[in-house]
Amino acid sequence: MRLVIRQDDLKEIIKMTERSAVEVCGFLFGRREGNDFIVEEIRFIPNRLNSPTAFEMEPLEMVKAIDRAEERGLEVAGIFHSHPKCPPRPSDRDLKGMRLWPVVWLIVTSKGEVRAWILEEGKVEAVEVEDEVDSVRGI
Template sequence: MKEILTKARESKVEVCGFLIGTMKGEDAFVDYVVFAENRLNSPVGFEIDPLETLRVLEKAEEEGKEVIGIFHSHLNCSPYPSHRDLKGMDLWRNVWLIVNNTGEYRAFVLENGQIKEINVGVT
């Protein structure tokens, strides 16, 4: 988490990437993160190259792990899903960790079309 928050604080564009780990029931355990290039290079949106996504998925699978979530940052606003994020959450149905450049973070899933906040435990 520390690395994500540091990069989010230092960046002028949204940082983004993948949360790699395992699921145990409804609990997600993150082993490591993979930062991805924001193809939009934008302070108000992010997009990850599909080939980069495929490489990350394949590597995680080889390790017996999975992509359990996506993370990205918001600049100068709360870490809550935007309208654009909702579209992404509808396509990529896993944990969405959103941080901001002031050190706040929250995680969400989309259930039955509704945003549900989930607890984040950092050890």
């Protein structure tokens, strides 16, 4: 499995993570093609917990973002968030969220480490992250 994301989008997530003392979070909008999750757009959503060790996206902002994405024919391909003080592995809290949102979870550290995971058939599996230069897709 692969998560394909624009290099500029990945850099933006990393930059926001490096600047924030609390967990940064949001959606990866796009589509799934076989075993590939293709990200067309990222959307930061405020973390209502304002915590360095946990996140909860603001519900109203989540709904607005999903509605806008669906208007453009996009779906939730993944969720991203940061681990400012921990390795980029799913926490117990993340695992609960992964059961509710069965998409790719991209985790970024404040040191710029990036890993992606998916929960399938009760097992957490690593997902390859492929960052693309925009011109590769003709964007």
